[in-house]
Amino acid sequence: MNFEPTPEQQQVRDTFARFCDERIAPQAAAMDEAHAYPRELFGQLAGMGLFGMRYPEDVGGSGMQLTEFCLALEEIARGSMSLAGCAAMQSLMGTKFLHMLGNADILERLFKPALRGEKIGALCMTEPNAGSDLEGIATHARKVEGGYVLNGQKTWVTAAPVADFFTVFAKAGEAKKLTIFLVERGFKGVQLGRPIEKMGVWALPTSELAFDECFVPDSHRLSKEEGDGEGHLRKTLAEIRIVTGAMALGLARAALDAAVRYAGERKQFGKPINRFQAIQMKLAEMATGLEAATQLVYRAAWLCDSGRSYHKEAAMAKLFASECAARIADQAARVFASYGYAMEYPVQRYLRDVRFTLIGGGTSEILKLIIAKEVAAS
Numbered sequence: 001m002n003f004e005p006t007p008e009q010q011q012v013r014d015t016f017a018r019f020c021d022e023r024i025a026p027q028a029a030a031m032d033e034a035h036a037y038p039r040e041l042f043g044q045l046a047g048m049g050l051f052g053m054r055y056p057e058d059v060g061g062s063g064m065q066l067t068e069f070c071l072a073l074e075e076i077a078r079g080s081m082s083l084a085g086c087a088a089m090q091s092l093m094g095t096k097f098l099h100m101l102g103n104a105d106i107l108e109r110l111f112k113p114a115l116r117g118e119k120i121g122a123l124c125m126t127e128p129n130a131g132s133d134l135e136g137i138a139t140h141a142r143k144v145e146g147g148y149v150l151n152g153q154k155t156w157v158t159a160a161p162v163a164d165f166f167t168v169f170a171k172a173g174e175a176k177k178l179t180i181f182l183v184e185r186g187f188k189g190v191q192l193g194r195p196i197e198k199m200g201v202w203a204l205p206t207s208e209l210a211f212d213e214c215f216v217p218d219s220h221r222l223s224k225e226e227g228d229g230e231g232h233l234r235k236t237l238a239e240i241r242i243v244t245g246a247m248a249l250g251l252a253r254a255a256l257d258a259a260v261r262y263a264g265e266r267k268q269f270g271k272p273i274n275r276f277q278a279i280q281m282k283l284a285e286m287a288t289g290l291e292a293a294t295q296l297v298y299r300a301a302w303l304c305d306s307g308r309s310y311h312k313e314a315a316m317a318k319l320f321a322s323e324c325a326a327r328i329a330d331q332a333a334r335v336f337a338s339y340g341y342a343m344e345y346p347v348q349r350y351l352r353d354v355r356f357t358l359i360g361g362g363t364s365e366i367l368k369l370i371i372a373k374e375v376a377a378s
Contacts, residue, residue: 005071012068016075019048024079031080032202032349037162038083042090045076045083046117051091055099059107060115065305066239067298070246077250081353082203084247085360089158090114092243094121096236097167097180101222106182110165122163124154124183124209125233132366134169134178134230139211141172141179147218148172150181150189150211160192160207167222168211169229177227182220189214200352238311241318241361242304245297248318248325248357252293255325255350256286259332262339273335282335286328293321312374319367322357329354 005013024041031038045051053069055061069091077084098111098121113119130136139152150170157166165184172179183190193208223229260283263274273279300317303310329350333340340347358364 020079028080052115074250077247139170173226178229180222238314244361245321248321252325255332
């Protein structure tokens, strides 16, 4: 088996690693503290072609595989989970359904500009009483002449305050099954709700969003048929899980690197603390966990790129990588001891931001249920 990256894959990693070291990392703390959407870095990522990596050339993308995208996003997350979250939403969840299902007008006016960073997309799925339980979604679409009227409330909408368009999951038809709609910010009845103050990823704004008698023309029903939304969503969720796993790897690498540096610099009892066995054990466990998580994530990405079944492996990769990143962030803070609790060091940000990967793409508990079901069926 060959575990070496291809020359193209190595070039992608090197390019985004340099961008992380030179542009992202130096301003990550200030960006978070400002609680502001990182528009400048967002635009620079667009200029580097990140948002179009997963889309074909005929629509403005570069047609790269999931592995290359994960390598890029891992490096971005190493510098800032907030920026990585912005990039993941724009590159995948916020635009994929437009590419898959949108008409020519939608592709030209919204999708292609989004790849260039000129428009921002968001996904509206979670509701106050519906998260992993898709059947609990209450937002509904009533058929009227020329389109639909949407009513309902969404929450935890990433990038909602800055988004130009929203991919909305709502129940429609006599069977009241999930259907996908595209709602533009300027549509009457779109109401931005309260901002959600989060523990971490402060530069990635999140808020509630409501639809009050919001008219959506037939041209903006992305679903080919009423009720086909769940099928499209489940196909995309596996990819989202692999991408979330890659983001967890980036944060874990940053936390481990910080712990290694600090352990080599900090002296106690006349020598660097990395000479003490207790610290060595922590670093060894962190490094081993990160290596195992890396193999799981990139094997899942390889399966996806190879056209093989990867739903179980995607769930495993996201589960292990996010939980491992959480452990590494915690252990890194322990290496820093009291300074791990200080805002002047980045470890506190890793501790806060890693929770983002534990939730996005499905909680660990939901992922375990999915894995168990797949294992039982095999």
